[in-house]
Amino acid sequence: MAPLHLNPTSFLLLASILLFLFFIIKPKLKSKLPSINLPPGPKPLPLIGNLHQLGDQPHLALHRLSCTYGPIFRLTLGFIPTVVVSSAKLAREVMCTHDLALASRPQLQSARSLFYGCTDMVFAPYGPYWRHVRKICILDLLSQRRVDLFAPVRAAEVKCMISRIATAAAEGKAMNLSKILGLYANGVLGRSAFGKDFYGGGDYDRHGFQEMLEEYQVLLGGFSIGDFFPGMEWVGAITGTNARLEKTFQRFDKFFDEIIEEHMQKRRKGRILEEGKDLVDVLLDVKESDGLEMPLTMDNVKAVVLDMFAAGTDTAFITLDWGMTELLMNPEALKQAQKEVRGIVDILFGDFF
Structure with a gap:
């Protein structure tokens, strides 16, 4: 994905606008600012x-x-x-x-655009809604029982990852470990959150999901004028940032609509067993349950699902990537880790390998 940047014309226009505003606003700010240590x-x-x-x-x-x-x-x-x-x-x-x-994070322009008005758990301001969503995540989505139910998914994805590494090693090929770890993280999160396999081919390529995630990461970590110069969000229409945000949001929203509709069709056909539920099923259960102090909307469900997937993929594979890097730089630690892994792998994964 192309990084966010200003072309020369946009930069000159922005600089002129900022200079004009500076000479207008500065005297007013000086007269209003209290004396602060x-x-x-x-x-x-x-x-x-x-x-x-x-x-x-x-x-x-x-x-x-x-x-x-x-x-x-x-x-x-x-x-x-x-x-x-x-x-x-x-x-x-x-x-x-x-x-x-x-406790509250800044509500960045990119976060407001991508996370349904910051109604997810990461960017929602601290208050009753945030506490309600956090409670749902802790008790329903990330409980120990739920994590245990997804153990077969994690084990199966580990098996696929090791198979890829073993195949590349047997053929004497160099391997991109970052890519392999990223595929592992995407596989676990895709099956846990959506009940779908997002490896190459099928739904993964049909939706261009990896491309969507990469664009999301660029936009969320990029420079938005309005975040640093309040009231100037409209400049993003000139630089193209606003259009990229809207396009990426629409792609995610369409994708979530399809996923949720598939889950709703399955629910209409009959009750889904607890061990067969993914995170979307759990959130739909919560949404449809009676007695909620603050009922969830479908947009709230989408925002939380995006939290779970987008936050889980990067953190997981980057941690694994750096862990492997540190082990390669410390041969003694690597030998000890290999010894420990070989000693317990048969016990933990005997049914899968």
């Missing part, structure tokens, strides 16, 4: 603030700034004041001591 930080430039200091590797830039300004410092990202913490002690203050005050 802010953390130290680098002096922001007009219009862009400290955006120029982040570069293409923000995590490294933030580390360098923390070495200069300490474990808590401030930045201005466009028009958005931002506080950065980079020590275990302060992280504990943010994540534990003051977690309720800081």
Whole structure:
């Protein structure tokens, strides 16, 4: 997928608009801002603030700034004041001591567009709805019993993954482990969430699901003008960002409509056994149950399903990928891991291999 960027014409237009707004808004902001004891930080430039200091590797830039300004410092990202913490002690203050005050995520333009107005669990603001969805996820979707019911799916996908690796090794071919691990994660999530196999061919290729996920990741992690310059979301219509967001949303929405309709048809034919239910079945059960303090809409169901799939694929295979990288860089640890795996694999997967 093409990364998000501004072409020269769009950039000049944006710069002109920002410069105009700067000279209009700055005097008003100065007169309204209260005196606040802010953390130290680098002096922001007009219009862009400290955006120029982040570069293409923000995590490294933030580390360098923390070495200069300490474990808590401030930045201005466009028009958005931002506080950065980079020590275990302060992280504990943010994540534990003051977690309720800081629980909500920024509702980015991309998140609002892709997650049905931020009605998923990740981007929904902290409040009654978020607590309700979190309760559903913990008690219904991610309970120990539900995880145990999907054990055969995980075991079968591990078997497929090992078979791919063994075939490539027997043929003396180089293998892209990242791709193989990604296919494993997609396979587990596809069968657990939708009851479908999303490997190459069939539904996977028919929907272009991998392409959709890649575009989703680019858009969600990309630069949207309105996130840093509130009120200027319309600039995305010039840069093409808004059109890409709408196109990707429509593709996901159509896909979810088809999946949900297939599940509804099965439900109309008769009761589905508990062990045969996937995450969509469980969410439809919750939606149709009586006595909910806050009934779910079909868009809420879609938003939560997208959470489960989109968040689960990347985190799973990236963790596995880095774990394998660390083992390859530490031969002694690799030998110990191989010994432990070989000692228990027959016990855990004897019925599958």
